[in-house]
Amino acid sequence: xxxxxxxxxxxxxxxxxxxxxxxxxxxxxxxxxxxxxxxxxxxxxxxxxxxxxxxxxxxxxxxxxxxxxxxxxxxxxxxxxxxxxxxxxxxxxxxxxxxxxxxxxxxxxxxxxxxxxxxxxxxxxxxxxxxxxxxxxxxxxxxxxxxxxxxxxxxxxxxxxxxxxxxxxxxxxxxxxxxxxxxxxxxxxxxxxxxxxxxxxxxxxxxxxxxxxxxxxxxxxxxxxxxxxxxxxxxxxxxxxxxxxxxxxxxxxxxxxx
Numbered sequence: 001x002x003x004x005x006x007x008x009x010x011x012x013x014x015x016x017x018x019x020x021x022x023x024x025x026x027x028x029x030x031x032x033x034x035x036x037x038x039x040x041x042x043x044x045x046x047x048x049x050x051x052x053x054x055x056x057x058x059x060x061x062x063x064x065x066x067x068x069x070x071x072x073x074x075x076x077x078x079x080x081x082x083x084x085x086x087x088x089x090x091x092x093x094x095x096x097x098x099x100x101x102x103x104x105x106x107x108x109x110x111x112x113x114x115x116x117x118x119x120x121x122x123x124x125x126x127x128x129x130x131x132x133x134x135x136x137x138x139x140x141x142x143x144x145x146x147x148x149x150x151x152x153x154x155x156x157x158x159x160x161x162x163x164x165x166x167x168x169x170x171x172x173x174x175x176x177x178x179x180x181x182x183x184x185x186x187x188x189x190x191x192x193x194x195x196x197x198x199x200x201x202x203x204x205x206x207x208x209x210x211x212x213x214x215x216x217x218x219x220x221x222x223x224x225x226x227x228x229x230x231x232x233x234x235x236x237x238x239x240x241x242x243x244x245x246x247x248x249x250x251x252x253x254x255x256x257x258x
Contacts, residue, residue, distance in 0.1 A: 008251075031107035051071060077092065
């Protein structure tokens with residue numbers, strides 16, 4: 001089974017990219033972030049025709065929005081972080097009924113945070129605490145769990161094109177990395193780092209300053225798996241190809257195989 005996460009930076013603008021990519025890469029599940037549309041505008045017919053009849057959607061006009069596209073049924077769908085009041089559409093969770101057993105999926109578009117010392121950074125810290133409390137409860141209920149999405153956190157220096165120049169700036173702060181580490185301490189594993197990976201492997205590149213051609217990127221899109229899934233992970237890769245397409249998202253898909 002293959003599952004993927006992709007921040008498409010507007011599904012309206014990049015629906016054809018999603019359709020083309022899933023045609024070439026028929027993953028079983030695709031978790032999307034930054035839909036930037038309301039639920040009623042979600043292109044359900046086109047997604048179903050592409051082979052994903054089961055969709056869980058949590059949209060928002062102009063900003064945010066997350067969705068899970070699946071070939072197999074989804075149930076126990078929960079929108080946003082239980083127990084944390086948030087006006088933004090950032091998290092959707094669902095249980096996948098797969099032949100290998102049920103799998104709990106949590107798809108998140110993490111808060112950007114803007115800059116250290118700003119109200120948006122404080123919101124990010126509060127949101128991450130809320131997410132951790134929620135995941136602790138989810139892991140107690142679901143042994144097989146996967147957290148996928150755009151984390152807006154660079155876990156380690158090797159995940160940044162300029163770790164020294166960007167040290168303690170947004171995505172690279174000690175506070176953000178501490179939160180990432182605490183997620184792992186809940187009993188989650190960074191599936192990408194279970195394998196030997198090429199140096200300078202990134203999932204996001206700025207549109208400006210020739211970010212992609214110069215590989216000035218960050219690895220901020222992640223797939224964490226619970227300990228019970230760790231030994232079942234066969235591969236985790238980043239597909240850079242869509243970043244080369246015309247008018248691409250600034251993110252690339254990340255794929256895990258279990």
